[in-house]
Amino acid sequence: MQAQASEPVLLFQLRAGSASFPHVLPPTALDAFPWLQVLAAASKLLYIIASDPNRRILATALSEPLINQSDRQFPHLRGIREYLYLALGLNVSCFSAKMSTVTTETMAQIKTFVQDKVHQTTDAAGLSATETRKKAQVTLKQAQATSSAVANSSMDQLQSLLDQLNRSRVVNDVKLLGQAPNLLVSGLTGGGLDDRKMLLEQLITLLASIPVTSNISRTLSNALITIIWGDLPHPPVSFMGPEHRFRRADGSDNNIQIPKLGAANQPYSRNVQRTQPQPVNLPDPGTVYDLLLARDSFEPHPSGISSLLFNFANIIIHDIFSTTRKPGAHSSYNEHSSYLDLQVLYGANQEEQRRVRTGTMGLLKPDAIGDWRLVMMPPSTTALAIMFCRSHNYIAKRLYEVNEGHRFDDLEGEPLDEELFGIARLVNCGLFLHIILRDYIPVILNTNDSEWYVDPLEVISNVPGVGKVERGIGNSVAAEFSVLYRWHAAVSQMDEKWMNDFLSSRFPGRKPEEVSPKEFVEAAAEIKSEFADTDPGEWNLHDWERDAQGKFSDAVLAQVVKDAVSDVAAAFRARGHPSWFRPIEILGQITARKDWALCTMNEFRHFLGLKTYSSFREWNPDPKVYEAAEMLYGDIDNLELYPGLMAEEAKPSIPGSGLCPGYTISRGILSDAAALTRGDRFYTNDFSTSNLTSRGYExxxxxxxxxxxxxxxxxxxxxxxxxxxxxxxxxxxxxxxxxxxxxxxxxxxxxxYDTSYPAPARRWHAIESYSASRNLLADSAFFVTLPSVSYDESLMSSALQTISGWQGVVGEFYSVNTDTLMKARSIPFAPSGGQRIVDLLDIVNTVSAQFTSTLFGLPTPGTHGLHLGMSPQELFLMLAKPLAFAMYGSFDFQGHQTWQLEEQSETCKRRLKNLIWARLHTIDGILSPVFSLVQNISNVLGGPGNIAAGEMAKQFYHALLASGKTNDQLVRDCLNMMISLTATHSLVMMQIFKWFLLEENAEELSAMYTLAQKTDPDSMDAMRRRLMEAYRVSSITPAQPKFALQSVVLPDADGAKVQVQVGDGVFISPSALYRDPLLSDDPERYSASSDVPVRLGLGDAPSQAILEVALPAMARQFFKHAGLRMAPTGPPPVVNDAGPNPNEKLPYFVGNRGTEHPLPMETSMHLIYEAQ
Structure with missing residues (x-):
């Protein structure tokens, strides 16, 4: 089998199903087995040269040690050999050829390289040889199964059918003809149809050419109409009118065709028809409680579920159930909607909603909730509701800051408030929903260790016998499920104590059995009246104190959450309901029996498709329970739904069963969850980036x-x-x-993970003057910077100085490359005229990465030859992510951002370390023969010198190697300098150009245009000073924080003193860093002649020196063009996240997909200019 070298890709990225390579490793293999990386580059090289017999001696020379040495030294790599052979297209005999062109010394060096590298990567991955072998076997089997599968799709059959008809207008294959309608439907609607193959057009042309009265014509015509009719929903499920965009206060209009379906103040629905005759003398509800439900002891939950889950369940249950208890009103009405729309927060009608809103900027009143019933819930239920209130305001502010698509530009006052409120509520409810789907239900199903989750929201079509599964058609909660969700048996000991204390204070000196349901309802009505006339922003919730802004203490709420997470819930079981639930359970039984006349337990099971019980023992095998129930009801078919659900035998804790309620509840909650979510228009058809914005959707x-x-x-x-x-x-x-x-x-x-009980939040101090305290902050005896990106700045500066005329070389590099890229990547802004548009960040990021590749000798991918390196765009992101973590990773008030920052940083640094390590060894001679060989092969193939180090890199590395430091130390120094240097360019340049392109700075922009026409040293120095000054007055990024190693007093502006204790954090704001009141009389004002020092990036000396040369060289290529201005899209949006105090915020740049970054990443900033 001869390999085809038309596509130079990694062996591990070969297309599955390739004719040349029937067995292919999946793309995930490199990630799963890091040690495979040592073979990847070689396989890529050999894949290219394998088809040319004249080059096979080179393939032999390079592959023999990589494969045979690996086989001998590392048995767990043997499974890879056959795949390398296949990729090479070489016979085994080829590997026994004489290697006359390669010296013994070279082979020994390659052997050492392979051995060390495999050990390194295997150890880094934490894999033993045994583990690696097992994982490799699984991956290979999966790859073989995937790649050897023969395509036998309906598309192939459909094409065969059309081919036969086109040839002869006759289909000889009767079976194929009978399948024609199904083939058409599945082939043309199955998703991913390649319409460039003109399959539909072939069908239409065929139908136009055969007799209309023929059977095949009628069959295919009917199938065609079925397809094009089925493409669209009938009737439409989503409308564009502004009145349909947002959730209404009462939940109406969810189903636009039936607006009242599921709205508040509508009757409960009934799911199950009752046909079983009701006994004349049903048992007393109090007796039922005492014999079947009353808690006799506490039994911890078998799955270790925390009480916080059941307090979250309180939010869900009270969100969709609020039975009318008004005097004279019928209890068959639900005062809340039948949707998961957070009415416990927003209120269930327009008046309740008005009371929790501020009326400005879409915000809710601080820590306000809309449902007084939560006052009667344990503190963690209330805390969760308050967190959703805060979440709403967090989202509303974010939406306004991002201003996606400039949608808020023309709005103000009430229209702006309504728009922000409506979108923020959609996003907040979407967060609520996905917590249910991805946190809550996985624990219920005992699958929260898996990425898989039940997702009832997706479009489901072409189900055999069903077709499309409807969604977004509305919902109405049923009375049966109001009973099913009485989960009082799971109340924890901590929450039981709280309830005992709360109700004992309402009924002093009385026992639960002495309080009647009527008295309980009256007491609840009194509590409601206490809150009815009070502003929700002033409600007294659990005696928590509000601050001047009306907010509760973060520490108080956090303590409530911590305690609830630590508090194990109780097990579902008969005789498990706490004593103070007695009047509540009696009231529930009366309502279910008298007002709702619900079905029996067996009728409900029959409705769910479950086996009906034949005896009380089958229902619950505990003799104390089934004997009591049999005495009360006599016949299992008489068992009422309420006690039947509450006292049923509980499921065991096993995979797939984590909640462990009664068997019937376990089945019912999944059905109801699907109805609540899939039936909601705002979670299905209208859950889109159009309605939520990209940032909100993410x-x-x-x-x-x-x-x-x-x-x-x-x-x-x-x-x-x-x-x-x-x-x-x-x-x-x-x-x-x-x-x-x-x-x-x-x-x-x-x-x-951190498994310790959360400590109190760290104390943070924000200083106003960096210059006043910089000496102490820089003293490593007092303060430390985390995460550390320090390196030997003196050594790296000295190495930079060894490059002959380094400043001129660096300036010329940036100037030429920026000019070249601008010409290549600018496009006409209008059909006529000389205006062009270019992405500033794309140019800056590319050139800065190109310089880093050049200085540190990193291989780059050329346009042909061997593509072994990273593109400038890849390298920029590889270095930007560690810098982002270095800048923001230790702000512990940014916990929701930190994990991803750290994870991305570590992944990038591992790969970069390997590249630097390899380059060091090509300079010191250990691997130079290998890299020379690879570069020569690339040159033979017509590639540029993209693998070997250039002169600048050689001079730089020779100076480093002469220092006598170990390779590990040099790798760290190089990596940290690369991180500090590269991505800082775009952060600084973006802020500079934003400032100069403001309308009020037109005069300064004109001055920059004049300076940019000159290249003399004085003009370039003047440009540098102006650039630094523009950055100084506009910078929004704080310095890396400092952490105290011992107690110290920091001097600050105006003679102030800051008392810092061990472990405290010091926040150095951009104003303290760049607009220090001690360094200037008017620090906020721009001065073209200013000589105030400006700290760039992390402030390390080598990067600072390079940037002060590079920035003017790059900026000049933009400023030299007339008519320079910002494109209408404007700069990347900036949002402000929590800082160390209410007055200090952390800025994040919003990417094109709505993601947030400390640096301008995955975004753009377009400029328009007149071409010269």
Whole structure:
């Protein structure tokens, strides 16, 4: 089998199903097995040269040690050999050829390289040889199964059918003809149809050419109409009118065709027809409670579910159920909607909603909730509702800051308030929904250690016998499910104590059995009246104190959450309901029996498709329970739904069963969850970036890194600094920590998590003058910077100086490359005229990465030859992500951002270290023969000198190697300098150009245009000073924080003193860093002649020196053009996240997909200019 060298790609990225390579490793193999990287580059090289017999001696020379030495030294790599052989297209005999062109010394060096590299990568991955072999075998089997599968799709059959008809107008294959309608439907509607193949057009042309009266014509015509009719919903499910965009206060208009379906103040629906005759003398509800439900002892939940899950369940249950208890009103009405729309927060009608809103900017009143009933719930239920209130305001502010598509530009006053409120509510409810789907239900199903989750929202079509599964058609909660969700048996000991104290204070000196349902309803009505006339922003909730802004203490709310996570819930079981639920349970039984006349237990099971019970013992095998029930009801078919659900035998805790309620409840809640979510228009047809914005959609759907759910995002974004970014208390709060720790151990990822009980939030101090305290802050005896990106700045500066005329060389590099890229990547802005448009950040990022590649000798991908390196765009991101983590990674009030920053940083640094390590060894001679060989092969193939180090890199590395430092030390120094240098360019340049292109700075822009026409040293120095000054007055990025190693007093502006204790953080704001009141009389004013020092990036000396040369050289290429201005799209949006105090915020740049970054990444900033 001869390999085809037409596509130079990695062996591990070959297309599945390729004719030349029937067995292919999946793309994930490199990620799964890091040690495969040592073979990747070689296989890529050999793949290119394998088809040319004249080059096979080179293939032999390079592959023999890589494969045979690996086989002998590392048996767990043997499974790779056959795939390398296939990729090479070489016979085994080829490998026995004489290697006359390669010296013994070279082979020994290659052997050492392979041996060391495999050991390094295997150890880094934490894999033993045995583990690696097992994982490799699994991956290879999966690859073989995938790649050897023969395509036998309906598309192929459909094409065959059309081919036969086109040839002869006759189909000889009767079976194929009978399948024609199904083939058409599945082929043309199955998704991913390649319309460039003109399949539909072939069909239409065929139909036009055959007799209309023929059977095949009628069959295909009918199938065609079925297809084009089925493309669109009938009737439409989503409308564009502004009145349909947002959720209404009462939940109406969810189904536009039936607006009242599921709205508040509508009757409960009934799911089950009752046909079983009701006994004349049903047992007394109090007796039923005493014999079947009353808690006799506490039994911890078998799955270790925390009480926080059941307090979250309180939010869900009270969101969709609010039975009318008004005097004279019928209890068959639900005062809340039948949708998961957070009416417990927003209110269930327009008046309740008005009371919780501020009326400005779409905001809710601080820490306000809309449902007085939550006052009668344990503190953690109330805390969760308050967190959703904070989440709403967090989202509303974000939406306005991002201003996606400039949608808020023309709005003000009430229209702006309504728009922001409506979108923020959609996003907040979307977050609520995805916490249910990805945190709550996975614990219920005992699958929260898996990325898989039940997703009832997706479009489901072409189901055999069903067709499309409807969604977004509305919902109405049923009375049967109001009974099903009485989960009082799961109340924890801590929450039971709270309830005992709360109700004892309402009924002093009385026992639960002495309080009647009527008295309980009256007491609840009194509580309601206490809150009815009070502003929700002033409600006294659990005696928590509000501050001047009306907010509760973060520490108080966090303590409530921590305690609830630590508090194990009770097991579902008969005789498990706490005593003070007695009047509530009696009231529930009376309502179910008298007002609603619900079905029996067996009728409900029959409705759900479950086997009906034949005896009380089958229902619950506990003799104390089934004997009591049999005495009360006599016949199992008489067992009422309420006690039947509450006292049924509980499911065991096994995979797939985590909640462990009664068997019937377990089945019912899944059906109801599907109805509540899939039936909601705002969670299906209208859950889109169009309605939520891209930023809002991402916020409400993206899991919190470190977990598979979004509960951690809610906790850490609303209680900043109260939990570490990797705390199991925040990331997995619905199980008690011991159970979470056990799960993480089994997954072998425990070391990535903080399992300790969360400590109080760190104290932060914000200083006003950096110059006043910089000496102390820079003293490593007093302060430390985390994460550390320090390196030997003196050595790197000295190495830079060894490059002959380095400043001129660097300036020329940036100037020429920027000019070249601008010409190549600018496009006409209008059909006529000389105006052009270019992406500033694209140019800056590319050139800065090109310089880093040149200085540090990193291989780059050329346009032909061997593509072994990273593109400038890839390298920029590889270095930007570690810089982002270095800048923001230790702000513990940014926990919801930190995990992803750290994870991305570590991934990038591992890859970069390998590149630097390899380059060092090509300079010191150890690997130079290998790299020379590879570069020569690339040159033979017509590639540029993209692999070997250039002269600048050689001079730089020779100076480093002469220092006598170890290779590991030099790798660290090089990496940290690269991180500090590269991505800082775009951060600084973006702020500079934003400032100069402001309308009020037109005069300064004109001065820059004049300077840019000159290249003499004085003009370039003047441009440098103006650039630095523009950055000084406009910078919004704080310095890396400092952490105290011992107690110290920091001097500050105006003689102030800052008392810092061990462990405290010091926040150095951009105003303290760049607009220091001690360095200027008017620090906010721009001065072209200013000589105030400006710290760039992390402030390291080598990067600062390079940037002060590079920035003017780059900026000049833009400023030299007339008519320079910002494109209408404007600069990347900036949002402000929580800082160390209410007055200090952390800026984030919003990417094109709505993601947030400390640096301008994955975004653009377009400029328009007149071409010269």
């Amino acid at each position: 916020h409400s759907t993206a899991p919190q890194p470190g977990s598979h759910g979004l509960m951690g995002k809610l906790i850490m974004s609303t209680l900043p600094g109260q939990f570490t970014y990797n705390s199991v208390y925040a990331l997995y709060p619905f199980r008690i920590p011991s159970k979470t720790i056990q799960m993480l151990k089994e997954k072998r990822v425990l070391e990535h």
